[in-house]
Amino acid sequence: MTVEADAALPPTPRPPRRYKSRIILATTVLGILALVSWTQTWFAVELDDGVALAVDGQVGAPALSALALTSLVLVGALSIAGPFFRIVFGVLQALIGVAILFSAVIAVSGPVAAAAPAISEATGVAGEASVADLVVSIALTPWPWVALAAGALILLLGVAIVATGRRWPGSTSKYQTTTRLEQPGAQRTSVDDWDSLSGGDDPTTRD
Numbered sequence: 001m002t003v004e005a006d007a008a009l010p011p012t013p014r015p016p017r018r019y020k021s022r023i024i025l026a027t028t029v030l031g032i033l034a035l036v037s038w039t040q041t042w043f044a045v046e047l048d049d050g051v052a053l054a055v056d057g058q059v060g061a062p063a064l065s066a067l068a069l070t071s072l073v074l075v076g077a078l079s080i081a082g083p084f085f086r087i088v089f090g091v092l093q094a095l096i097g098v099a100i101l102f103s104a105v106i107a108v109s110g111p112v113a114a115a116a117p118a119i120s121e122a123t124g125v126a127g128e129a130s131v132a133d134l135v136v137s138i139a140l141t142p143w144p145w146v147a148l149a150a151g152a153l154i155l156l157l158g159v160a161i162v163a164t165g166r167r168w169p170g171s172t173s174k175y176q177t178t179t180r181l182e183q184p185g186a187q188r189t190s191v192d193d194w195d196s197l198s199g200g201d202d203p204t205t206r207d
Contacts, residue, residue, distance in 0.1 A: 019160075020168040027075050027093065027157045034100055034150040035068035040143040042107060043115045046136045053122055055115040057143060061103040064147060071096045071154060078161070086165030094158025100151030104144050111138050 038057035045053040057064055071093060078089045107114040115138065116131045125131055 019164045023157055023160055023164070024075055024079055027078075027154060028072065030150045030154050030157070031068050031071040031075065034071070034147055034154070035065060037143045037147040037150065038064040038068065041141050042144045043111050044139045044141065045115055045119065046138070047119070047123065047134050048136050049134075051122065053115070053118055055118045057107075057147065059118045060107040060111075060114040060144065061147065064100060064103050067096050067100050067103070071100075082170065083166045083168075086168060087162055090158050090161030090165055092158070093161060094155050097151050097153070097155030097158055100154060101148060102151075104148035104151055108140065108144050108148065111140060 038061065040056060041054045042057050042060040043053075043055040045055055047053065074089050074093055074096070078086060078093075081089060112132050112135055113128060115135075116128065119131050119134060120126050123131075123134060125134060
């Protein structure tokens with residue numbers, strides 16, 4: 001009776017599969033969040049002539065969009081990559097997280113310098129000291145902090161990919177390719193060799 005009841009229970013998902021799905025989902029959400037933050041207002045600036053400026057992340061952290069998009073592209077590649085390339089992509093994700101974090105820290109620690117291009121465009125005044133003299137007050141919105149947090153978490157997820165990526169299950173398409181190659185008379189192609197290499201198997205050592 002007990003054996004039959006246990007047999008009827010659905011199998012418990014393997015931890016590596018849970019790692020893969022959760023890490024990929026979290027990295028995707030954080031990449032989108034970093035991209036959204038880039039489009040939002042980062043600084044509310046008041047100048048000495050009473051003019052108020054809203055400076056967005058496109059000015060405060062111009063590299064953020066490219067970094068966020070690269071992170072999202074890597075997530076797509078990561079979902080179908082073999083064990084070797086998972087480690088490579090994990091390292092790249094960690095480096096992207098560092099770059100996002102660095103961009104946000106620079107903007108938060110020097111808001112006047114980060115907002116200077118927008119101030120110069122609005123006033124025609126250039127030069128760091130001259131621009132700083134025009135600023136009466138500058139307030140940070142939550143968005144640079146959101147970008148900073150996203151960068152830190154992407155960094156941690158990149159480390160998690162490196163630590164767990166080799167234990168992730170392979171993609172369905174790779175399994176189908178392997179199955180086809182195991183059939184008698186199946187011919188290998190350059191794509192199959194590439195899949196083998198990404199899975200950690202060197203096709204040049206085959207007879």
